[in-house]
Amino acid sequence: MNLQRKQVLITGGSSGIGYAIAEAVLAKGARVIITGRRPDVLREAAGKLRQIEHVETVAADVSTTEGRKATLASALQGGLDVLVNNAGGVRAGWLEDTSEAEIRAMIEVDLVAPVLLTRTALPLLRASGEGLVVNITSGIALVAAPFYATYAGVKAGLAKFGESLRRELIGDGVHVMTVYPGATDTPMMRSSRAGPELGFVREPASAVANAVIEGIEQDTFEVIRGGEARAKMxxxxxxxxxAVDKRFLDLKLALAEAVRDHSAL
Known part of the structure; x- marks a missing residue:
């Protein structure tokens, strides 16, 4: 896909990977709508992005019906070529120490929201004639780590949702691409103390965004970050x-302590 003049909607676009993708697609000549739950952060992000090109914003929570309606309202006016399901949340830790509210929040924002938002957006994407859905999952969806049971489950669910939908939409003018970032230097990771010694080597969000753009331009099925080390794992x-179980057993106590406070919901 050539992104020039394409209309791109990015959920969770006010920070982290979403913001970096917005920067990257704007540089390619796309028109961009970003969403976020926090109006102040959204305004600040839009102010920076508008130094590149005009950006529209929608302050909305995509985990709610009202938020999804508001998110797509602008697209209904100007059309939609690319939907980037990037908004997400995480709460790490022992499963029995994770509250039901935290578990449900991850399920709603990481899985239910992109499924329902995509369903509603499909007529617009079909009308584009060259529509694209980009689902931002996680490397944990490929190799699940302890203390991320719910997060791994919903991100793997999103990945399989995308794979199934891609096959469902063959011949309909809509492609689906799945992205598996590794540990990334974003606000979502600030409360995690897991570092390289535990296998969490963080890369800049811009590196993930550049890989996403390359994937879009080449019409690839998936983008997996982490290089040769990730491929081997x-x-x-x-x-x-x-053997992977044994590796995590050796790291288990240190990892439990490092991610005990990892929360971004």
Whole structure:
């Protein structure tokens, strides 16, 4: 896809990977709408992005019916070519220490919201003639880490949703691409103390965004971050999952402490 003059809607676009994607698609000549729950952060992000090009904003919570309606209102006026389902939330820790409210929040924002938003947006994407859905999942959807049971589950669910939908939409003029970021230097990761010694090597959000743009331009099915190390871990998890279990057993206590306060909901 050539992004020039395409209308792109990015949920969770006021910070982190979403903001970096907005910067990158604007640089390619796209028109952009970003959404976010916090109006002040959204205004600040839009102010910076407007130094590149005009940006529309929608202050909305996509985990709610009202928020999803508001999110798509601007697209209903100007059309929609690309939907980037990026908004997300996480709460790490032992499952039995995770509240029902936190579990439900992850399910709603990380899985239910993109499924329902995509469903509503499909007529607009079909009308584009060259529509695209980009689902931002997580490397944890490929190799699940302890203390992220719910998060891994919903992100894996989003990945399989995208795979199924891609096959459902073959021939309909709408493509689906799935993105698997690794640990990324974003506000969502600030409360995590897991570092390289535990396998969490953070890369800039701009690196993820650049890979997303490359994937869009090449019409790829998926973008997996983490390089050769991630590829080896994925292969090991497929061929010898007990070996991956052993690796995590050796890190378990240190990892539990490092992610105990990791929360962004």
């Amino acid at each position: 994925i292969a090991l998890n497929r061929d010898d999952p007990a």
